[in-house]
Amino acid sequence: xxTALMTAPVFAETSDKxxxxxxNMTRGVTDISxxxxxMHMLMFIICxxxxxxxxxxxxxxxYFHRKSRGAKPANFHESVKVEIAWTVIPFxxxxxxxxxxxxxxxxxxxxxxxxxxxxxxGSQWKWHYKYMDNDVEYYSKxxxxxxxxxxxxxxxxxxxxxxxxxxxxPTGQKVRFLxxxxxxxxxxxxxxxxxxxxxxPGFINDAWTKVNEPGVYRGQCAELCGKDHGFMxxxxxxxxxxxxxxxxxxxQAIQEQAKAEEQRLLAMNMTxxxxxxxxxxxYNANCAACHMPxxxxxxxxxxxLKGSQIAIADQPKHIDILLNGVTGTAMQAxxxxxxxxxxxxxxxxxxxxxxxxxxxxxxxxxxxxxINGQ
Amino acid sequence: MTTATDSTHIxxxxxxxxxxxxxxxxxxxxxxTTNHKDIGTLYLWFAFIMFLTGGAMAMVIRAExxxxxxxxxxxxxxxxxxxxxxxxxxxxxxxxxxxxxxxxLVPMMIGAPDMALPRMNNWSFxxxxxxxxxxxxxxxxxxxxxxxGWTFYAPLSTTYSNDGTALFVFAVHIMGASSIMGxxxxxxxxxxxxxxxxxWMKMPLFVWTWLITAFLLIAVMPVLAGAVxxxxxxxxxxxxxxDAAGGGDPVMFQHxxxxxxxxxVYIMILPAFGIISAIVPTFARKRLFGYASMVYATASIALxxxxxxxxxxxxxxxxxxxxxFFMFATMLISVPTGVKVFNWVATMWxxxxxxxxxxxxxxxxxxLFTIGGLSGLMLAIVPVDFQYHDTYFVVAHFHYxxxxxxxxxxxxxxxxxxxxxxxxxxxxxxxxxxxxxxxVSVNVLFFPxxxxxxxxxxxxxxxxxxxxxxxNKWISIxxxxxxxxxxxxxxxxxxxxxxxxxxxxxxVWEGAxxxxxxxxxxxxxxxxxxxxxxx
Numbered sequence: 001x002x003t004a005l006m007t008a009p010v011f012a013e014t015s016d017k018x019x020x021x022x023x024n025m026t027r028g029v030t031d032i033s034x035x036x037x038x039m040h041m042l043m044f045i046i047c048x049x050x051x052x053x054x055x056x057x058x059x060x061x062x063y064f065h066r067k068s069r070g071a072k073p074a075n076f077h078e079s080v081k082v083e084i085a086w087t088v089i090p091f092x093x094x095x096x097x098x099x100x101x102x103x104x105x106x107x108x109x110x111x112x113x114x115x116x117x118x119x120x121x122g123s124q125w126k127w128h129y130k131y132m133d134n135d136v137e138y139y140s141k142x143x144x145x146x147x148x149x150x151x152x153x154x155x156x157x158x159x160x161x162x163x164x165x166x167x168x169x170p171t172g173q174k175v176r177f178l179x180x181x182x183x184x185x186x187x188x189x190x191x192x193x194x195x196x197x198x199x200x201p202g203f204i205n206d207a208w209t210k211v212n213e214p215g216v217y218r219g220q221c222a223e224l225c226g227k228d229h230g231f232m233x234x235x236x237x238x239x240x241x242x243x244x245x246x247x248x249x250x251x252q253a254i255q256e257q258a259k260a261e262e263q264r265l266l267a268m269n270m271t272x273x274x275x276x277x278x279x280x281x282x283y284n285a286n287c288a289a290c291h292m293p294x295x296x297x298x299x300x301x302x303x304x305l306k307g308s309q310i311a312i313a314d315q316p317k318h319i320d321i322l323l324n325g326v327t328g329t330a331m332q333a334x335x336x337x338x339x340x341x342x343x344x345x346x347x348x349x350x351x352x353x354x355x356x357x358x359x360x361x362x363x364x365x366x367x368x369x370x371i372n373g374q
Numbered sequence: 375m376t377t378a379t380d381s382t383h384i385x386x387x388x389x390x391x392x393x394x395x396x397x398x399x400x401x402x403x404x405x406x407t408t409n410h411k412d413i414g415t416l417y418l419w420f421a422f423i424m425f426l427t428g429g430a431m432a433m434v435i436r437a438e439x440x441x442x443x444x445x446x447x448x449x450x451x452x453x454x455x456x457x458x459x460x461x462x463x464x465x466x467x468x469x470x471x472x473x474x475x476x477x478x479l480v481p482m483m484i485g486a487p488d489m490a491l492p493r494m495n496n497w498s499f500x501x502x503x504x505x506x507x508x509x510x511x512x513x514x515x516x517x518x519x520x521x522x523g524w525t526f527y528a529p530l531s532t533t534y535s536n537d538g539t540a541l542f543v544f545a546v547h548i549m550g551a552s553s554i555m556g557x558x559x560x561x562x563x564x565x566x567x568x569x570x571x572x573x574w575m576k577m578p579l580f581v582w583t584w585l586i587t588a589f590l591l592i593a594v595m596p597v598l599a600g601a602v603x604x605x606x607x608x609x610x611x612x613x614x615x616x617d618a619a620g621g622g623d624p625v626m627f628q629h630x631x632x633x634x635x636x637x638x639v640y641i642m643i644l645p646a647f648g649i650i651s652a653i654v655p656t657f658a659r660k661r662l663f664g665y666a667s668m669v670y671a672t673a674s675i676a677l678x679x680x681x682x683x684x685x686x687x688x689x690x691x692x693x694x695x696x697x698x699f700f701m702f703a704t705m706l707i708s709v710p711t712g713v714k715v716f717n718w719v720a721t722m723w724x725x726x727x728x729x730x731x732x733x734x735x736x737x738x739x740x741x742l743f744t745i746g747g748l749s750g751l752m753l754a755i756v757p758v759d760f761q762y763h764d765t766y767f768v769v770a771h772f773h774y775x776x777x778x779x780x781x782x783x784x785x786x787x788x789x790x791x792x793x794x795x796x797x798x799x800x801x802x803x804x805x806x807x808x809x810x811x812x813x814v815s816v817n818v819l820f821f822p823x824x825x826x827x828x829x830x831x832x833x834x835x836x837x838x839x840x841x842x843x844x845x846n847k848w849i850s851i852x853x854x855x856x857x858x859x860x861x862x863x864x865x866x867x868x869x870x871x872x873x874x875x876x877x878x879x880x881x882v883w884e885g886a887x888x889x890x891x892x893x894x895x896x897x898x899x900x901x902x903x904x905x906x907x908x909x
Contacts, residue, residue, distance in 0.1 A: 022829035022841060025761055040758045047748035054744060058719050062737070067659070067726040074724035077661035086716045087709055094705045097755065102698060104757040109694045124534075149837060151443045159442060161839050184530040185624060187689060187764060191830040195760040198690045200625055201529060202618020205691035222689075222764040222832045224523045226534060227450045230835030298450060300517020301536050330534050 026191050029213045029238075033194025035104050043097060050093075108195060111208040114176030116169065122179075122186030122199035122221065124330060125228035125289060129167050132178070136251045139337060140165045141285065142231050146293075149231075161218040166235035169211065170244035176208045182332065184226060190219030190236055198223055211238040226330070227301075228289050258339070265341045266365050272348070275361060279349025282342050287350075290330060295354040302330065306354040315360060319347055319370045340367040397899075405500070408492030409899060410477045411795070416499050417474025418788070422867070424466030424506065425781075429857050431459040436853035439846050444837055452836035453521035454513060460524030461542075464642070465549045466506050468776065471784045472645040473498075473556045476584045479791065480560060482890035483578045485569025485908065487900040490562040498555035505548035512541040523834060525635070528616035528627040532608040539609055543602045550595040557591035560584055569889070571908035575666065578888055582669050583648030586676045590637045590644075593680075597634040601627065625690050632683035640679045643775060644672055646743075646783030647714055650736050652888070653790050654718050657733035658725030659885040664717040671710035671717075678707050688759045697756045704754035708747065715744055730883065731805040735786035738813055739779060746774025749824070764834075767827025773820045785812075785863070793882045797896030798875035804866040811859035818852030 027037045065071040117132040130137035143162045147153040156162075169175045179188050181199035188207075189196030197207040211217075221232035239247060270278070284293060287305075291297050295306035305311045310318050322343050325333035334343060341364040351358045397403050407413060434455050438446045447455070477495065481488055489495050513519035517536035520526065531539060564585050568577070577585075604627070607613040614620020616627045647668075655662045662668065684692060684700040692700075718740055727733070749771040753759050762768060785808075793799050822845040827833075831842045838846065869875070881891045889908070893901055 021825075021844065023825045025828040026830070036757055036761055039755060040752070040761065043752045043755055043758060047752060051744055051748050054715060054719060055741060058722060058737070058740065061719065061722045061725070062727060062729075065658075065722065065725050065727055067728045071724070071726045073658065073660040073726040075660075076724075077663050077665070077721075079664075082720070083664055083667045083713070087713060090709050090712045094708065097751075098702060098705060101701065101755045101757055105697060105701075106694060108757055108760070109697075149444050151445070155442060155840060157840065159840050160837060184534050185527055189764075189832070191761065196689050196763060197760075200618075200690065203623070203625070203691070219830070220832050220835075224453070224527070224530065224834045226530060227453065227521075229453075230449065230832075230837050298517070300515065300538070301450060328533055 028192040028194045029211050029215065029217065030193055030209050031212070032104075032108055032209070033192060035107070036194040039101060039104055042100065046093065046097065111176050111206045113174065114208060115173035116175045118167070118169070118175065118177055120167075120177050120179045120188055120199065121182055122188065122225070122232075123182035123332060124184065124226050125221070125232040127163075127167075127188070127232070127234060128182075131248065134248050134252050136248060136255055138165050138255075140167060140235070142233050144231075158218065160231065161220070161233045161235070163233055163235045166216070166237045168237045168239060168244060168247055169209075170241040171211050171214050171238045173241060174208055174210050176206055179205045179207060183330065185223050186221045186225045186232070187223035188219075188234060189222040190217050190234055192217040192219075193236075196222050211236075214238050214240055227298075231289075262339050262341070262364075265339075266368050269363050270341070270345065270348075270361070272352075272361050275345045275348040276352060278342070279345035279347075280353070282338065282346045283349050283353075286334070286338070287346065295350070295356075305350050306356060308356075311350050312356050312358055315347075315351070315362070316370070318351070319343070319362070319367060322347060323367070323370060335371065340364040340371070343367045406496070408488075408496050410481050410489045410492070410495065411897065411899065413489075413495050413499050414474045414477030414479075415795075417470045417477060420499070420502060421467050421469075421471035421474060421784075422864070424462050424470065426860065426864070427510070428459050428462035428467055429860060431455045431462070432853060433857050435459065436850040438836055439838070440850040441847065442838055442840055442843050447836070449836045450518060450521055453523075453834070454519045456834055457520045457523050457526075458509065458513065461509065461520070461546075462506070463776070464524065464638070465546070465553075466502075468642045468780045468784070469553060470502060472584075472587070472642070472780075473553075475580075475645065475649070475784070475787050475791075476556070476560050478795065479890065480563055480581055480584060481567070482794075482893065482897060482901045483581050483888060484564060484567060484572050485889050485902050485906045486563060486567035487902050489559050490567055491559045494555050495559050498552045498559065501548050502552050505545045505552065508541050508548070509545040512538040512545075515541070525628075525631060526602075526605065527631075528605060528608065528624050531605050532616060535609065540606065543606045546602045547599055550599045553591050554595050557588035557595075560588040561592075569902065569905040569908050575669070576908060578648070579651035579662070579665070579668055579672075580645065580648030583644040583646075583651075583672050586672050587641050587644045590641050590676055590679065594634040594637045594641075597630060598638075601630045601634065604630070625687070628687050628690060629684065632686045633680075635686065636683040637676070637679040639775075640675055642780045643743075644676065646739070646780050647672060649783045649787045649790075650718060650739055651714075653732050653736040653786055654721050654740075656790075656883050656885040656887070657730060657736075658722045658727050660721060660725035662717070663720035663723075664713070667713055668717055671713045674710040675707060678703060678710075682707060685754055685759075688756050689763050701754055701756045705751065708751050708754075711747055715740060715747075728884075730789075731800075731802065731809060732786045732790035732883075734806075734809045735782050735789060738809070739782045739786060742774055742778030742782065742816075746771055746779055749774065762827065764832055765827035766823040766831045766833055769833050770820050770823035770827055773823070777820065778816055782812075788867075790883070791890070792870055793875075793878040794890060794895050794897055796870050796873055796875070797877060797894075798870065798873055799878050800870045800875060801866050804862055804869070808859060808862040808866060811862065812856060815852050815855035815859055819849055819856050820852070822849050822852075 025037055025040050027034055119130040119132055121128040126139050126141040128139050140163045143164045144160050148155045179197050179199045181201040186199040187196050188199055193209040195207055197205050215238055217236045219234040290302040291305050297304040323335040325331045344362045344364045344367050347362045351360045398406060438452055515538050517538055519538055520542040522531040522535055604615040608615050614622040616622045616624045651662055651668060682700060682704045685704040688697055753762055789805060826842045826845045831838055878895050880895050
């Protein structure tokens with residue numbers, strides 16, 4: 001279906017329509033998710049049968065034992081035998097549910113002996129993935145444009161379920177996720193994998209999956225995590241192991257190169273125009289969710305940058321907040337999220353946009369010296 | 375129960391006007407009242423106003439979710455709406471409505487003249503409007519009201535919330551104090567003021583279920599007070615109960631909250647069981663099947679409610695052994711709950727049924743509450759709960775048990791006892807319109823939520839992926855229709871309060887049995903001046 005979407009836009013509409021009325025849980029793409037689906041269907045069928053039994057008895061009674069049909073009330077109002085029967089029989093039915101559920105749960109919770117381990121860290125409102133066996137880590141943020149959300153642009157098929165950098169995992173291998181959070185509680189959920197696991201700040205949970213089919217699997221944060229809880233999607237691309245290995249070594253090389261590049265950039269100076277245009281992009285991607293595109297923030301929730309004393313006067317404090325965040329608030333530390341030249345650009349942008357006309361131009365080397373405590 | 379203060383007034387008034395003459399005129403009657411019926415009326419009207427207020431917030435939520443994209447409100451305000459909608463419906467609508475019913479009915483049902491502690495009764499009501507004024511006022515403060523969900527999980531409600539959290543905490547404290555006082559009053563009344571011959575196992579089930587509910591309230595409202603206080607000190611006074619950086623644990627918040635929260639769920643449904651157990655036998659013209667087993671089932675549900683709290687937290691990363699324990703304990707609850715449903719059906723079986731409005735609501739309750747109960751059983755199964763958790767499937771589940779469960783039972787109760795309260799039959803035409811419009815719209819509203827939840831739509835999101843669009847449109851249409859249907863109820867209640875309608879007999883309903891049906895309609899200001907003897 002994914003290929004159909006990409007190759008034949010004419011059919012995109014139709015396949016969309018089919019998904020519109022999805023009534024049931026997905027069967028997913030792992031053995032566990034299939035087990036979860038089967039357990040769900042078992043429960044569903046038992047519940048429908050019990051419900052139907054009760055309702056049929058009730059409606060028979062409502063039809064035949066009506067006063068308007070001349071029904072005379074019977075006199076019985078107690079029966080120990082019947083009471084025992086409808087206590088014991090449901091109890092036995094429960095055992096038939098509990099045993100398979102217990103076995104499935106024990107399988108699901110066994111995250112031992114993984115082939116790949118990935119540290120998943122939630123923060124407002126993005127995911128960070130760190131491959132524990134390779135030197136690869138990056139943030140994954142929603143890629144849907146603000147104009148689609150506000151209705152200025154038409155919404156595409158993966159509206160709200162697309163990210164800039166998806167998580168990549170190998171198929172057929174046991175992938176263990178170590179899940180935690182930098183701020184509030186989030187929950188990492190891809191329905192096709194059959195589980196969700198909360199990301200608790202200060203604690204690490206684990207979960208695992210073994211995806212059978214290569215493909216693109218989409219999910220969302222499932223625990224209310226603040227303003228943009230609805231805009232925190234997860235995209236996982238499952239690749240054949242050979243392709244995955246190729247991808248991960250490429251990424252490793254790219255990230256090493258980027259670190260070298262950052263050192264090289266320290267020696268270079270940006271012009272004001274370069275810094276402002278780079279800064280605006282970074283601001284809109286990272287800062288605008290709270291401080292708003294116009295820099296005015298949300299009064300009482302997120303402070304304004306426009307006209308703020310820190311943004312127009314105290315430059316060292318400004319850089320310090322960007323690097324280290326503000327303890328006890330939603331302001332994150334960006335030292336690890338952005339490169340030094342990106343931080344320099346965004347500081348420059350914030351000090352010159354929206355009428356904050358300080359004229360300050362901050363360079364990567366200024367950030368470097370702030371990091372090194374000068 | 376005539377108190378010493380009465381005697382000073384008696385000499386300058388006629389004896390036959392004994393009950394009326396010490397009712398002060400105008401607003402003072404309601405401010406100073408210590409009468410269980412007046413206070414019951416206050417509670418019920420307050421609950422209804424809160425129901426409409428919380429409902430208006432639900433309309434905002436459904437209007438925003440009518441189509442994908444952000445159209446009407448921003449996400450921060452959307453979160454305030456979901457939060458305050460939940461708080462108002464739980465603490466402002468359902469709980470005060472049940473307390474109002476208890477005030478009206480418990481003394482009449484056990485043959486008492488009034489509640490045991492009438493001044494505390496007055497106080498427990500009159501602090502409520504202040505609590506909700508504080509909560510609603512916070513919406514208009516800088517930064518807005520609480521936006522962290524009615525469950526206020528830390529650290530979203532501590533480090534990451536705005537300063538209005540203090541108002542939320544204070545409001546919840548007042549609501550809790552009110553509930554505890556209401557509960558003490560119910561317990562003391564039932565223990566001390568039953569008429570001669572009204573032994574424990576002769577008490578109507580509404581009295582039994584409320585007695586058990588009152589004990590649950592006293593047990594868990596202090597736990598809620600503890601939780602909000604810890605949130606307050608974590609946020610403003612530098613403690614670290616829920617902050618790992620200071621040695622705390624955010625998951626501990628959830629344990630404390632749900633230790634309150636799960637019994638709270640039964641606080642909102644046990645009195646409903648009592649109401650349905652009163653209505654079904656009346657209109658089936660047959661005694662309630664298995665009275666004793668109903669009492670024991672209620673008590674078992676209440677006891678089990680203390681050992682199942684963590685089934686709200688299966689995805690927090692509990693040890694497998696804990697997950698299994700809470701799964702098995704939760705599944706057990708379906709046994710006594712099932713007993714209740716079977717008993718109601720057995721009561722109808724071979725009865726002589728008629729379908730007056732209270733019975734229509736009672737039957738809708740049994741069917742729709744059972745649907746909500748069965749989806750609850752599905753949610754108890756840990757491995758599948760990993761998929762259901764925090765999706766619209768959960769939203770569908772708890773609205774089936776709370777709206778078509780608790781609220782339908784409250785409506786059934788109002789229709790059932792309203793003629794006794796006013797002495798006049800309510801407008802039956804309006805009542806039937808109210809029932810059928812509510813029944814259809816509530817299912818259009820909540821049933822498709824099962825589907826979008828299973829298809830993967832998380833709860834508490836202001837915008838959603840395109841695959842959920844069509845169902846959400848239907849859900850919103852159902853929501854608006856359900857909201858409008860309640861205006862029919864409002865019109866009916868205003869007519870009833872103006873004492874319009876046909877006068878009714880003392881018994882009101884042909885099959886009704888119990889002490890409240892033996893006193894005149896409308897019920898006298900003090901139901902029983904001398905205690906009746908129950909045989």
